[in-house]
Amino acid sequence: MISLCALPKGRIQFSMSQMTRRCVALVLLAVTCGVLLAACGDREPEQRAAFIKFLQTRVLENRRIAVLSEEDKQATGPYADHYAIIFNFNHTVNESVSKDLRAITTKITVRSLSDLIARRDDLKSLGDDFAKFEAGFNSAVSAADAAKAQLKQPEDLKVVYDKAYNRLISAPVQILRDLLPLLKDVYTVELDLVDYVGQHKRDLKMNGAMVMTEDPKLQAEFNAKVQAIQTKAQAVMEAQRKLQALRSGL
DSSP states (O other): OOOOOOOOTTOOOOOHHHHHHHHHHHHHHHHHHHHHHHHHHOOHHHHHHHHHHHIIIIIITTTSOOOOOHHHHHHHTTHHHHHHHHHHHHHHIIIIIHHHHHHHHHHHOOSSHHHHHHTHHHHHTHHHHHHHHHHHHHHHHHHHHHHHHTOOOOHHHHHHHHHHHIIIIIHHHHHHHHHHHHHHHHHHHHHHHHHHHHHTTTTOEEETTEEEOSOHHHHHHHHHHHHHHHHHHHHHHHHHHHHHHHHHTO
């Protein structure tokens, strides 16, 4: 049950018109404050613009990885984390994965047949080197792609970010994936030549950089194997040239 009580004496009683005006004033104040707070607190457009400019001028125009300074991080806000995906991938590849790739290219780069024969054990161990490289490389690519897939970006930023991601991750990744089977091909034909020489060491005589034999059949087979190495090595050099050109922005 609701009881009605009279107003105590001495209290001020508002009329309906006064109460209405007060309520309207409070509502307007609340709305105004909300708009002002939103305007002061929402820096996303400014941060997005700063990040787009960074990608365009420091990454795409320079065509290489750039480092976000503390000032850049403050200006780009949460978008600094978006760039970290690109930066961390390149850091991982340069610091870790590239070492495995250099180990592979060093082992398959030979100057003469005697050098190739002397490094036969190195060639035999390349299987483990290839497996280590592929594991590290694929892990880095998968982590970057998965992180990118989770990003929520306005369309104007997404267009620019995708270009940077393609230049610094997708394009070099494709070249490296094309390069890997070429390196395996060189490894295979080099090992084949070493084994061939071992099987015919009585008939193949080395004189410095020259290999001689009195058997025309062996000479033809040997020359074909050397030619196969040279052809595949040329394909490796071309893939490496493309990768270097991409890194240099040429």
